[in-house]
Amino acid sequence: MGNAHLHAIHVHPVKAVRGLAPREAAVEPWGLAGDRRWLLVDDVGKAVTQRQQPRLALAAAELLPDGGVRVSAPGREPLTVPVPRPIGTVPVQIFRDKVDAVPAGDEAAHAWWSGYLGIGVRLAYLDDPATRRPVDPRYARPGETVSFADGFPLLLTTTASLDALNTLIAQGDHADEGPLPMDRFRPNVVVAGTDAWAEDHWSRLAVGEVTFRVAKPCGRCVVTTTDQGTSQRGREPLHSLGRHRRLEGKLVFGQNLVPLSRGTIRVGDPVTILE
Numbered sequence: 001m002g003n004a005h006l007h008a009i010h011v012h013p014v015k016a017v018r019g020l021a022p023r024e025a026a027v028e029p030w031g032l033a034g035d036r037r038w039l040l041v042d043d044v045g046k047a048v049t050q051r052q053q054p055r056l057a058l059a060a061a062e063l064l065p066d067g068g069v070r071v072s073a074p075g076r077e078p079l080t081v082p083v084p085r086p087i088g089t090v091p092v093q094i095f096r097d098k099v100d101a102v103p104a105g106d107e108a109a110h111a112w113w114s115g116y117l118g119i120g121v122r123l124a125y126l127d128d129p130a131t132r133r134p135v136d137p138r139y140a141r142p143g144e145t146v147s148f149a150d151g152f153p154l155l156l157t158t159t160a161s162l163d164a165l166n167t168l169i170a171q172g173d174h175a176d177e178g179p180l181p182m183d184r185f186r187p188n189v190v191v192a193g194t195d196a197w198a199e200d201h202w203s204r205l206a207v208g209e210v211t212f213r214v215a216k217p218c219g220r221c222v223v224t225t226t227d228q229g230t231s232q233r234g235r236e237p238l239h240s241l242g243r244h245r246r247l248e249g250k251l252v253f254g255q256n257l258v259p260l261s262r263g264t265i266r267v268g269d270p271v272t273i274l275e
Contacts, residue, residue: 003193018061023267131145185254216255
């Protein structure tokens with residue numbers, strides 16, 4: 001474990017859309033700066049992700065200095081969406097959570113996404129992540145909040161565990177689908193230099209100057225079966241996770257993190273297991 005280090009950082013400005021791989025990122029209490037502050041919702045305010053719309057994998061979002069985004073997708077002209085003016089919030093639903101968010105004021109954003117997906121959708125912006133959405137109280141400490149991420153501020157994976165999973169896939173019934181790249185799992189931080197599945201046993205760690213607690217293992221869904229380069233779906237990794245990585249009814253890969261401090265993390269930073 002002495003050579004464990006931060007291998008990659010991923011920021012997804014719009015949930016479910018291809019994001020960025022910066023060399024460094026600021027860590028805020030609710031996640032990496034700029035990560036999943038934007039969410040696509042349907043006409044009744046319900047979150048739309050790759051679970052329902054795998055073609056979102058082919059769209060991309062760049063983060064602008066003011067927190068706005070520039071989005072692109074096949075067959076669409078790129079569109080710049082500024083942070084909407086906080087003239088009022090609307091309720092949006094992400095899984096079981098009802099969250100107040102600011103609708104993107106530019107009707108072009110509504111038309112752009114609706115034209116791409118063929119359903120009525122628009123962007124919503126999480127204007128105040130410090131108060132809007134608490135972390136699941138079963139796993140949270142008082143005052144912890146999260147962005148539009150699935151449930152926790154950050155997701156950690158390791159290269160050694162992906163290698164081990166790909167070995168299991170190669171030995172299974174759908175070997176032709178492997179090896180899978182890390183982008184299937186849409187992590188925020190990827191750690192190298194560990195043993196396979198070592199992260200199962202961590203409860204607190206430091207990445208460079210920033211400390212985190214491990215909240216719970218990450219249960220995986222159909223999004224992991226979606227090729228992020230083609231939007232086509234297969235059977236893996238859920239088939240192999242179901243055979244080898246089932247925990248309390250969930251198929252697990254990676255660990256959910258909550259920051260215990262602020263700071264900046266950088267690719268190459270040492271990763272120290274504190275507990």
